[in-house]
Amino acid sequence: MFFALTLVLICVFLSAIGQFTMKVGMGQVGEIATARQLFNLDTLFRMFTNPYVLTGILLYGISLVLWLGAMSTLNISLMYPLASLAYVVAAIIAFIFLKEDVTLLRWAGILVIVGGCFLITRTG
Numbered sequence: 469m470f471f472a473l474t475l476v477l478i479c480v481f482l483s484a485i486g487q488f489t490m491k492v493g494m495g496q497v498g499e500i501a502t503a504r505q506l507f508n509l510d511t512l513f514r515m516f517t518n519p520y521v522l523t524g525i526l527l528y529g530i531s532l533v534l535w536l537g538a539m540s541t542l543n544i545s546l547m548y549p550l551a552s553l554a555y556v557v558a559a560i561i562a563f564i565f566l567k568e569d570v571t572l573l574r575w576a577g578i579l580v581i582v583g584g585c586f587l588i589t590r591t592g
Contacts (some may be wrong), residue, residue, distance in 0.1 A: 493520030
């Protein structure tokens with residue numbers, strides 16, 4: 469079970485880092501304000517050829533493989549709530565590296581997520 473929980477935590481970090489790299493890549497691609505812009509072939513090409521976006525997708529793919537490995541051992545009712553820790557890691561990364569403003573209310577929500585994950589791991 470320890471190995472499977474370790475895989476889940478690695479997935480959490482890979483997902484959050486993947487989100488960060490995709491955000492950086494999309495900053496380079498530019499703002500997309502409409503569905504028409506989003507599904508424009510030029511926009512799609514720029515998105516899927518951006519090295520940061522591709523890195524994020526790769527990290528998500530690795531995370532998926534590890535998630536499947538953990539899923540072979542753990543209950544989904546334990547695993548899936550722990551995946552919410554990616555929100556916590558992503559918020560911390562955004563605060564530190566992207567200089568995003570994280571309000572006190574958001575930090576409070578993050579603490580609730582951490583507390584919930586702590587309780588879930590105590591249920592065995």
